[in-house]
Amino acid sequence: MAVTDRRKQVLASAAQSFATFGYKATTMDQVAKIANVGKGTIYTFFANKEELFDEILYGAILDMKKIADREISRDKEFFDNLYRVLDRLLEYRREHELFIKLSHEVRDFGTPQALEALDKVENVILEYMERELKLALDNKEIKPCDPKIVANVILRLYITLTTESRKSSEPLNKEEIKHYFRLFLSEGLAEVRDVTV
Amino acid sequence: MAVTDRRKQVLASAAQSFATFGYKATTMDQVAKIANVGKGTIYTFFANKEELFDEILYGAILDMKKIADREISRDKEFFDNLYRVLDRLLEYRREHELFIKLSHEVRDFGTPQALEALDKVENVILEYMERELKLALDNKEIKPCDPKIVANVILRLYITLTTESRKSSEPLNKEEIKHYFRLFLSEGLAEVRDVTV
DNA sequence: AAGTGACCGTTAATGAAAATTAGTCACTTT
DNA sequence: AAAGTGACTAATTTTCATTAACGGTCACTT
Numbered sequence: 001m002a003v004t005d006r007r008k009q010v011l012a013s014a015a016q017s018f019a020t021f022g023y024k025a026t027t028m029d030q031v032a033k034i035a036n037v038g039k040g041t042i043y044t045f046f047a048n049k050e051e052l053f054d055e056i057l058y059g060a061i062l063d064m065k066k067i068a069d070r071e072i073s074r075d076k077e078f079f080d081n082l083y084r085v086l087d088r089l090l091e092y093r094r095e096h097e098l099f100i101k102l103s104h105e106v107r108d109f110g111t112p113q114a115l116e117a118l119d120k121v122e123n124v125i126l127e128y129m130e131r132e133l134k135l136a137l138d139n140k141e142i143k144p145c146d147p148k149i150v151a152n153v154i155l156r157l158y159i160t161l162t163t164e165s166r167k168s169s170e171p172l173n174k175e176e177i178k179h180y181f182r183l184f185l186s187e188g189l190a191e192v193r194d195v196t197v
Numbered sequence: 198m199a200v201t202d203r204r205k206q207v208l209a210s211a212a213q214s215f216a217t218f219g220y221k222a223t224t225m226d227q228v229a230k231i232a233n234v235g236k237g238t239i240y241t242f243f244a245n246k247e248e249l250f251d252e253i254l255y256g257a258i259l260d261m262k263k264i265a266d267r268e269i270s271r272d273k274e275f276f277d278n279l280y281r282v283l284d285r286l287l288e289y290r291r292e293h294e295l296f297i298k299l300s301h302e303v304r305d306f307g308t309p310q311a312l313e314a315l316d317k318v319e320n321v322i323l324e325y326m327e328r329e330l331k332l333a334l335d336n337k338e339i340k341p342c343d344p345k346i347v348a349n350v351i352l353r354l355y356i357t358l359t360t361e362s363r364k365s366s367e368p369l370n371k372e373e374i375k376h377y378f379r380l381f382l383s384e385g386l387a388e389v390r391d392v393t394v
Numbered sequence: 395a396a397g398t399g400a401c402c403g404t405t406a407a408t409g410a411a412a413a414t415t416a417g418t419c420a421c422t423t424t
Numbered sequence: 425a426a427a428g429t430g431a432c433t434a435a436t437t438t439t440c441a442t443t444a445a446c447g448g449t450c451a452c453t454t
Contacts (some may be wrong), residue, residue, distance in 0.1 A: 188385025
Protein backbone atom coordinates (compact mmCIF):
# COMPACT_ATOMS: atom_id res chain seq x y z
CA MET A 1 0.00 0.00 0.00
CA ALA A 2 1.26 3.47 -0.88
CA VAL A 3 2.58 5.69 1.86
CA THR A 4 0.01 8.45 1.25
CA ASP A 5 -2.80 5.90 1.47
CA ARG A 6 -1.65 4.69 4.86
CA ARG A 7 -1.34 8.25 6.05
CA LYS A 8 -4.84 9.05 4.86
CA GLN A 9 -6.10 5.85 6.44
CA VAL A 10 -4.65 6.91 9.78
CA LEU A 11 -6.05 10.42 9.46
CA ALA A 12 -9.52 9.14 8.60
CA SER A 13 -9.55 6.71 11.49
CA ALA A 14 -8.28 9.31 13.90
CA ALA A 15 -10.84 11.86 12.68
CA GLN A 16 -13.62 9.36 13.26
CA SER A 17 -12.32 8.44 16.70
CA PHE A 18 -11.76 12.01 17.89
CA ALA A 19 -15.24 12.97 16.70
CA THR A 20 -16.87 9.97 18.37
CA PHE A 21 -14.96 9.75 21.64
CA GLY A 22 -13.22 13.12 22.05
CA TYR A 23 -9.52 13.76 22.61
CA LYS A 24 -8.92 11.98 25.88
CA ALA A 25 -10.94 8.84 25.15
CA THR A 26 -9.29 8.33 21.77
CA THR A 27 -6.37 5.94 22.21
CA MET A 28 -3.54 5.42 19.80
CA ASP A 29 -4.14 1.67 19.99
CA GLN A 30 -7.70 2.22 18.86
CA VAL A 31 -6.72 4.50 15.99
CA ALA A 32 -4.18 1.90 14.86
CA LYS A 33 -6.80 -0.83 14.99
CA ILE A 34 -9.44 1.13 13.05
CA ALA A 35 -6.83 2.16 10.50
CA ASN A 36 -5.57 -1.41 10.22
CA VAL A 37 -1.97 -0.43 10.83
CA GLY A 38 0.48 -1.16 13.59
CA LYS A 39 0.73 1.48 16.28
CA GLY A 40 4.33 2.21 15.35
CA THR A 41 3.24 3.16 11.83
CA ILE A 42 1.24 6.12 13.16
CA TYR A 43 4.42 7.48 14.67
CA THR A 44 6.19 7.49 11.29
CA PHE A 45 3.64 10.09 10.11
CA PHE A 46 2.90 12.00 13.31
CA ALA A 47 5.30 12.81 16.14
CA ASN A 48 2.65 12.24 18.81
CA LYS A 49 -1.06 12.22 19.61
CA GLU A 50 -1.27 16.01 19.75
CA GLU A 51 0.20 16.46 16.29
CA LEU A 52 -2.21 13.93 14.86
CA PHE A 53 -5.06 15.81 16.50
CA ASP A 54 -3.74 19.16 15.29
CA GLU A 55 -3.70 17.99 11.69
CA ILE A 56 -7.35 16.96 11.90
CA LEU A 57 -8.25 20.24 13.59
CA TYR A 58 -6.37 22.16 10.92
CA GLY A 59 -8.46 20.38 8.27
CA ALA A 60 -11.67 21.49 9.94
CA ILE A 61 -10.36 25.03 10.22
CA LEU A 62 -9.53 25.02 6.50
CA ASP A 63 -13.12 23.98 5.84
CA MET A 64 -14.33 26.96 7.85
CA LYS A 65 -12.11 29.35 5.93
CA LYS A 66 -13.53 27.98 2.68
CA ILE A 67 -17.06 28.45 3.99
CA ALA A 68 -16.32 32.06 4.91
CA ASP A 69 -14.72 32.83 1.54
CA ARG A 70 -17.57 31.19 -0.37
CA GLU A 71 -20.29 32.94 1.60
CA ILE A 72 -18.98 36.45 1.29
CA SER A 73 -20.16 38.70 -1.56
CA ARG A 74 -18.30 41.97 -1.99
CA ASP A 75 -21.33 43.56 -3.63
CA LYS A 76 -23.55 42.98 -0.61
CA GLU A 77 -23.45 45.34 2.34
CA PHE A 78 -21.25 44.83 5.36
CA PHE A 79 -23.79 43.79 7.98
CA ASP A 80 -25.43 41.35 5.64
CA ASN A 81 -22.14 39.61 4.92
CA LEU A 82 -21.17 39.69 8.56
CA TYR A 83 -24.34 38.11 9.79
CA ARG A 84 -24.49 35.46 7.07
CA VAL A 85 -20.88 34.31 7.41
CA LEU A 86 -21.01 34.29 11.20
CA ASP A 87 -24.18 32.26 11.05
CA ARG A 88 -22.66 29.71 8.68
CA LEU A 89 -19.43 29.40 10.64
CA LEU A 90 -21.16 28.88 13.95
CA GLU A 91 -23.60 26.46 12.38
CA TYR A 92 -20.65 24.47 11.10
CA ARG A 93 -19.10 24.56 14.56
CA ARG A 94 -22.38 23.66 16.22
CA GLU A 95 -23.18 20.73 13.97
CA HIS A 96 -19.81 19.09 13.53
CA GLU A 97 -19.53 16.06 15.74
CA LEU A 98 -15.89 16.78 16.58
CA PHE A 99 -16.66 20.19 18.01
CA ILE A 100 -19.76 18.99 19.84
CA LYS A 101 -17.70 16.26 21.46
CA LEU A 102 -14.87 18.64 22.32
CA SER A 103 -17.31 21.07 23.95
CA HIS A 104 -18.71 18.32 26.14
CA GLU A 105 -15.21 17.20 27.00
CA VAL A 106 -14.26 20.69 28.13
CA ARG A 107 -17.43 20.93 30.20
CA ASP A 108 -17.14 17.47 31.77
CA PHE A 109 -13.38 17.01 32.17
CA GLY A 110 -11.71 20.27 31.22
CA THR A 111 -9.28 18.48 28.90
CA PRO A 112 -6.68 21.14 28.05
CA GLN A 113 -6.18 19.99 24.45
CA ALA A 114 -9.91 20.17 23.79
CA LEU A 115 -10.06 23.66 25.27
CA GLU A 116 -7.10 24.76 23.18
CA ALA A 117 -8.69 23.37 20.03
CA LEU A 118 -11.96 25.24 20.61
CA ASP A 119 -9.95 28.39 21.32
CA LYS A 120 -8.17 28.02 18.00
CA VAL A 121 -11.49 27.74 16.19
CA GLU A 122 -12.81 30.79 18.00
CA ASN A 123 -9.69 32.70 17.02
CA VAL A 124 -10.18 31.83 13.37
CA ILE A 125 -13.67 33.31 13.56
CA LEU A 126 -12.42 36.37 15.40
CA GLU A 127 -9.62 36.90 12.89
CA TYR A 128 -12.07 36.69 10.03
CA MET A 129 -14.30 39.27 11.64
CA GLU A 130 -11.38 41.54 12.44
CA ARG A 131 -10.37 41.51 8.80
CA GLU A 132 -13.88 42.32 7.64
CA LEU A 133 -14.20 45.09 10.22
CA LYS A 134 -10.97 46.67 8.98
CA LEU A 135 -12.32 46.64 5.42
CA ALA A 136 -15.58 48.19 6.61
CA LEU A 137 -13.60 50.85 8.47
CA ASP A 138 -11.64 51.71 5.31
CA ASN A 139 -14.91 52.00 3.40
CA LYS A 140 -16.34 54.16 6.18
CA GLU A 141 -19.23 51.75 6.58
CA ILE A 142 -18.78 51.70 10.33
CA LYS A 143 -17.74 54.24 12.93
CA PRO A 144 -14.12 54.40 14.12
CA CYS A 145 -13.42 51.58 16.58
CA ASP A 146 -10.91 48.92 17.57
CA PRO A 147 -11.67 45.93 15.28
CA LYS A 148 -10.34 43.45 17.84
CA ILE A 149 -12.69 44.62 20.54
CA VAL A 150 -15.66 44.92 18.24
CA ALA A 151 -15.06 41.47 16.75
CA ASN A 152 -15.15 40.08 20.27
CA VAL A 153 -18.34 41.92 21.14
CA ILE A 154 -20.04 40.73 17.96
CA LEU A 155 -19.16 37.10 18.61
CA ARG A 156 -20.41 37.34 22.22
CA LEU A 157 -23.56 39.06 21.01
CA TYR A 158 -24.25 36.28 18.55
CA ILE A 159 -23.61 33.60 21.16
CA THR A 160 -25.83 35.36 23.70
CA LEU A 161 -28.66 35.60 21.19
CA THR A 162 -28.37 32.00 20.02
CA THR A 163 -28.26 30.57 23.54
CA GLU A 164 -31.09 32.70 24.94
CA SER A 165 -32.59 29.44 26.16
CA ARG A 166 -31.54 28.65 29.71
CA LYS A 167 -33.84 31.14 31.41
CA SER A 168 -37.43 30.57 30.39
CA SER A 169 -38.59 30.84 26.79
CA GLU A 170 -37.36 28.83 23.83
CA PRO A 171 -34.35 29.96 21.79
CA LEU A 172 -34.85 32.79 19.31
CA ASN A 173 -35.49 31.91 15.70
CA LYS A 174 -33.20 33.07 12.90
CA GLU A 175 -35.29 36.10 12.00
CA GLU A 176 -35.36 37.31 15.62
CA ILE A 177 -31.63 36.84 15.98
CA LYS A 178 -31.05 38.81 12.79
CA HIS A 179 -33.38 41.53 14.06
CA TYR A 180 -31.53 42.01 17.36
CA PHE A 181 -28.20 41.71 15.58
CA ARG A 182 -29.18 44.61 13.39
CA LEU A 183 -30.64 46.54 16.32
CA PHE A 184 -27.42 46.55 18.31
CA LEU A 185 -24.79 46.56 15.63
CA SER A 186 -26.32 48.71 13.00
CA GLU A 187 -29.10 50.97 14.20
CA GLY A 188 -28.55 51.24 17.93
CA LEU A 189 -31.11 50.81 20.64
CA ALA A 190 -31.83 54.47 21.27
CA GLU A 191 -34.97 55.90 19.74
CA VAL A 192 -34.15 58.64 17.28
CA ARG A 193 -35.79 61.78 18.63
CA ASP A 194 -34.41 64.78 16.74
CA VAL A 195 -35.59 63.82 13.27
CA THR A 196 -38.88 65.19 12.06
CA VAL A 197 -41.11 62.63 10.33
CA MET B 198 -26.95 36.89 76.22
CA ALA B 199 -30.08 37.98 74.31
CA VAL B 200 -31.43 35.73 71.59
CA THR B 201 -31.00 38.35 68.83
CA ASP B 202 -27.38 38.85 69.83
CA ARG B 203 -26.63 35.17 69.50
CA ARG B 204 -28.35 35.08 66.15
CA LYS B 205 -26.37 38.07 64.94
CA GLN B 206 -23.21 36.50 66.30
CA VAL B 207 -23.86 33.38 64.26
CA LEU B 208 -24.67 35.35 61.15
CA ALA B 209 -21.53 37.45 61.45
CA SER B 210 -19.32 34.41 61.96
CA ALA B 211 -20.93 32.56 59.08
CA ALA B 212 -20.61 35.59 56.80
CA GLN B 213 -16.92 35.80 57.61
CA SER B 214 -16.39 32.10 57.07
CA PHE B 215 -18.31 31.88 53.79
CA ALA B 216 -16.43 34.90 52.47
CA THR B 217 -13.06 33.50 53.52
CA PHE B 218 -13.44 29.81 52.70
CA GLY B 219 -16.44 29.58 50.36
CA TYR B 220 -19.53 27.44 50.80
CA LYS B 221 -18.06 23.96 50.80
CA ALA B 222 -15.07 24.65 53.02
CA THR B 223 -17.15 26.41 55.68
CA THR B 224 -18.09 23.87 58.34
CA MET B 225 -20.83 24.26 60.88
CA ASP B 226 -18.33 23.32 63.61
CA GLN B 227 -16.13 26.20 62.54
CA VAL B 228 -19.01 28.70 62.45
CA ALA B 229 -20.04 27.58 65.93
CA LYS B 230 -16.50 27.99 67.19
CA ILE B 231 -16.01 31.47 65.72
CA ALA B 232 -19.43 32.52 67.02
CA ASN B 233 -18.65 31.06 70.44
CA VAL B 234 -21.84 29.03 70.54
CA GLY B 235 -22.55 25.32 70.55
CA LYS B 236 -23.28 23.81 67.18
CA GLY B 237 -26.81 22.93 68.26
CA THR B 238 -27.54 26.62 68.85
CA ILE B 239 -27.07 27.41 65.17
CA TYR B 240 -29.84 24.95 64.36
CA THR B 241 -32.29 26.79 66.63
CA PHE B 242 -31.98 29.80 64.29
CA PHE B 243 -31.40 28.14 60.91
CA ALA B 244 -32.84 24.87 59.65
CA ASN B 245 -29.61 23.88 57.91
CA LYS B 246 -26.42 25.10 56.30
CA GLU B 247 -28.14 26.21 53.12
CA GLU B 248 -30.64 28.40 54.96
CA LEU B 249 -27.86 30.05 56.91
CA PHE B 250 -26.05 30.72 53.64
CA ASP B 251 -29.22 31.99 51.98
CA GLU B 252 -29.78 34.55 54.72
CA ILE B 253 -26.28 35.93 54.23
CA LEU B 254 -26.72 35.97 50.48
CA TYR B 255 -30.04 37.74 50.87
CA GLY B 256 -28.31 40.44 52.90
CA ALA B 257 -25.80 41.05 50.14
CA ILE B 258 -28.58 41.16 47.56
CA LEU B 259 -30.41 43.76 49.67
CA ASP B 260 -27.21 45.82 49.65
CA MET B 261 -27.17 45.67 45.88
CA LYS B 262 -30.77 46.78 45.62
CA LYS B 263 -29.97 49.72 47.88
CA ILE B 264 -26.99 50.61 45.70
CA ALA B 265 -29.15 50.54 42.58
CA ASP B 266 -31.87 52.68 44.14
CA ARG B 267 -29.38 55.18 45.49
CA GLU B 268 -27.49 55.48 42.22
CA ILE B 269 -30.44 56.09 39.95
CA SER B 270 -31.55 59.67 39.19
CA ARG B 271 -34.83 60.00 37.37
CA ASP B 272 -33.78 63.34 35.94
CA LYS B 273 -30.76 61.86 34.18
CA GLU B 274 -31.12 60.12 30.83
CA PHE B 275 -31.65 56.41 30.47
CA PHE B 276 -28.25 55.27 29.19
CA ASP B 277 -26.45 57.32 31.79
CA ASN B 278 -28.40 55.69 34.60
CA LEU B 279 -28.05 52.26 33.04
CA TYR B 280 -24.32 52.44 32.69
CA ARG B 281 -23.72 53.94 36.11
CA VAL B 282 -25.88 51.49 38.04
CA LEU B 283 -24.56 48.48 36.14
CA ASP B 284 -21.05 49.64 36.82
CA ARG B 285 -21.71 50.03 40.55
CA LEU B 286 -23.48 46.71 40.87
CA LEU B 287 -20.80 44.76 39.09
CA GLU B 288 -18.10 46.58 41.00
CA TYR B 289 -19.82 45.52 44.21
CA ARG B 290 -20.03 41.95 42.94
CA ARG B 291 -16.42 42.04 41.76
CA GLU B 292 -14.98 43.41 44.98
CA HIS B 293 -16.95 41.58 47.62
CA GLU B 294 -14.92 38.76 49.05
CA LEU B 295 -17.92 36.43 49.25
CA PHE B 296 -18.61 36.68 45.54
CA ILE B 297 -14.95 36.41 44.58
CA LYS B 298 -14.67 33.25 46.67
CA LEU B 299 -17.88 31.79 45.26
CA SER B 300 -16.69 32.43 41.70
CA HIS B 301 -13.46 30.58 42.38
CA GLU B 302 -15.40 27.77 44.00
CA VAL B 303 -17.60 27.39 40.93
CA ARG B 304 -14.55 27.41 38.67
CA ASP B 305 -12.50 24.98 40.77
CA PHE B 306 -15.12 22.61 42.18
CA GLY B 307 -18.42 23.47 40.56
CA THR B 308 -20.16 23.60 43.96
CA PRO B 309 -23.89 23.72 43.10
CA GLN B 310 -24.81 26.05 45.96
CA ALA B 311 -22.14 28.55 44.93
CA LEU B 312 -23.37 28.44 41.33
CA GLU B 313 -26.95 28.93 42.46
CA ALA B 314 -25.96 31.90 44.60
CA LEU B 315 -24.15 33.64 41.73
CA ASP B 316 -27.13 32.94 39.50
CA LYS B 317 -29.41 34.63 42.01
CA VAL B 318 -27.19 37.69 42.06
CA GLU B 319 -27.14 37.78 38.27
CA ASN B 320 -30.92 37.56 38.22
CA VAL B 321 -31.22 40.51 40.56
CA ILE B 322 -29.14 42.54 38.15
CA LEU B 323 -31.15 41.30 35.16
CA GLU B 324 -34.44 42.07 36.88
CA TYR B 325 -33.27 45.56 37.68
CA MET B 326 -32.32 46.15 34.06
CA GLU B 327 -35.56 44.68 32.79
CA ARG B 328 -37.51 47.09 34.94
CA GLU B 329 -35.49 50.06 33.72
CA LEU B 330 -35.86 48.94 30.11
CA LYS B 331 -39.63 48.76 30.49
CA LEU B 332 -39.66 52.31 31.85
CA ALA B 333 -37.49 53.48 28.96
CA LEU B 334 -39.85 51.74 26.54
CA ASP B 335 -42.83 53.53 28.04
CA ASN B 336 -41.00 56.84 27.71
CA LYS B 337 -40.09 55.96 24.13
CA GLU B 338 -36.43 56.41 24.94
CA ILE B 339 -35.54 53.13 23.25
CA LYS B 340 -36.86 51.25 20.26
CA PRO B 341 -39.45 48.47 20.71
CA CYS B 342 -37.78 45.31 21.97
CA ASP B 343 -38.09 42.45 24.44
CA PRO B 344 -36.68 43.79 27.74
CA LYS B 345 -35.65 40.32 28.91
CA ILE B 346 -33.52 39.69 25.85
CA VAL B 347 -32.03 43.17 25.80
CA ALA B 348 -31.21 43.04 29.51
CA ASN B 349 -29.30 39.84 28.87
CA VAL B 350 -27.44 41.32 25.92
CA ILE B 351 -26.48 44.40 27.91
CA LEU B 352 -25.12 42.36 30.80
CA ARG B 353 -23.09 40.16 28.43
CA LEU B 354 -21.84 43.24 26.63
CA TYR B 355 -20.67 44.78 29.87
CA ILE B 356 -18.96 41.56 30.94
CA THR B 357 -17.29 41.16 27.56
CA LEU B 358 -15.96 44.70 27.69
CA THR B 359 -14.72 44.45 31.27
CA THR B 360 -12.93 41.13 30.72
CA GLU B 361 -11.34 42.09 27.41
CA SER B 362 -8.09 40.97 28.96
CA ARG B 363 -7.36 37.32 28.19
CA LYS B 364 -6.30 37.84 24.58
CA SER B 365 -3.46 40.32 24.41
CA SER B 366 -3.85 43.91 25.58
CA GLU B 367 -4.73 45.09 29.08
CA PRO B 368 -8.38 45.52 30.15
CA LEU B 369 -10.20 48.59 28.91
CA ASN B 370 -10.41 51.58 31.21
CA LYS B 371 -13.73 52.98 32.39
CA GLU B 372 -13.88 55.67 29.72
CA GLU B 373 -13.29 53.16 26.94
CA ILE B 374 -15.90 50.80 28.32
CA LYS B 375 -18.40 53.65 28.49
CA HIS B 376 -17.54 54.62 24.92
CA TYR B 377 -18.18 51.14 23.50
CA PHE B 378 -21.25 50.78 25.69
CA ARG B 379 -22.67 53.89 24.11
CA LEU B 380 -21.55 52.86 20.65
CA PHE B 381 -23.47 49.58 20.68
CA LEU B 382 -26.44 50.39 22.83
CA SER B 383 -27.17 53.94 21.92
CA GLU B 384 -25.71 55.05 18.62
CA GLY B 385 -25.12 51.84 16.73
CA LEU B 386 -21.96 50.85 14.92
CA ALA B 387 -23.07 51.79 11.42
CA GLU B 388 -21.80 55.06 10.04
CA VAL B 389 -24.65 57.43 9.30
CA ARG B 390 -24.53 58.06 5.55
CA ASP B 391 -27.75 59.74 4.54
CA VAL B 392 -27.45 62.86 6.65
CA THR B 393 -25.87 65.92 5.08
CA VAL B 394 -23.39 67.73 7.29
C1' DA C 395 13.24 -0.39 4.03
C1' DA C 396 8.75 -0.47 5.91
C1' DG C 397 5.86 -2.08 9.32
C1' DT C 398 4.80 -4.03 13.71
C1' DG C 399 3.21 -5.14 18.51
C1' DA C 400 5.34 -6.54 23.00
C1' DC C 401 7.33 -3.78 26.21
C1' DC C 402 8.43 0.38 29.37
C1' DG C 403 7.72 4.31 32.37
C1' DT C 404 4.12 7.25 33.57
C1' DT C 405 -0.43 8.53 34.39
C1' DA C 406 -5.11 7.52 35.55
C1' DA C 407 -8.91 4.53 37.33
C1' DT C 408 -10.47 1.75 41.34
C1' DG C 409 -11.98 0.65 45.65
C1' DA C 410 -11.45 -0.15 50.45
C1' DA C 411 -10.21 2.12 54.68
C1' DA C 412 -9.95 6.43 57.27
C1' DA C 413 -11.41 11.01 58.12
C1' DT C 414 -14.67 14.65 57.94
C1' DT C 415 -19.12 16.66 57.92
C1' DA C 416 -24.16 18.08 58.53
C1' DG C 417 -27.47 17.38 61.49
C1' DT C 418 -29.58 15.24 66.05
C1' DC C 419 -30.66 14.69 70.74
C1' DA C 420 -29.80 13.20 75.53
C1' DC C 421 -27.89 15.77 78.74
C1' DT C 422 -26.09 20.13 81.30
C1' DT C 423 -26.48 24.89 82.59
C1' DT C 424 -28.95 28.86 83.78
C1' DA D 425 -38.43 24.81 82.33
C1' DA D 426 -36.03 27.05 78.87
C1' DA D 427 -31.78 27.60 76.53
C1' DG D 428 -27.56 25.77 75.22
C1' DT D 429 -24.37 22.14 74.24
C1' DG D 430 -21.07 18.76 72.16
C1' DA D 431 -20.68 13.66 71.76
C1' DC D 432 -22.78 10.83 68.50
C1' DT D 433 -24.52 8.94 63.86
C1' DA D 434 -25.18 8.28 59.14
C1' DA D 435 -23.64 9.88 55.05
C1' DT D 436 -20.25 11.86 52.32
C1' DT D 437 -15.49 12.92 51.10
C1' DT D 438 -10.63 12.19 51.19
C1' DT D 439 -6.71 9.23 51.18
C1' DC D 440 -3.82 5.87 49.54
C1' DA D 441 -2.19 1.59 47.77
C1' DT D 442 -3.12 -1.37 44.10
C1' DT D 443 -4.38 -2.21 39.50
C1' DA D 444 -5.27 -0.98 34.82
C1' DA D 445 -4.57 1.77 30.74
C1' DC D 446 -2.04 4.80 28.11
C1' DG D 447 1.46 7.14 24.93
C1' DG D 448 5.49 6.31 22.99
C1' DT D 449 9.73 3.22 21.70
C1' DC D 450 12.43 -0.12 19.43
C1' DA D 451 14.07 -4.87 18.63
C1' DC D 452 12.31 -7.70 15.59
C1' DT D 453 9.51 -9.49 11.39
C1' DT D 454 7.98 -9.07 6.71
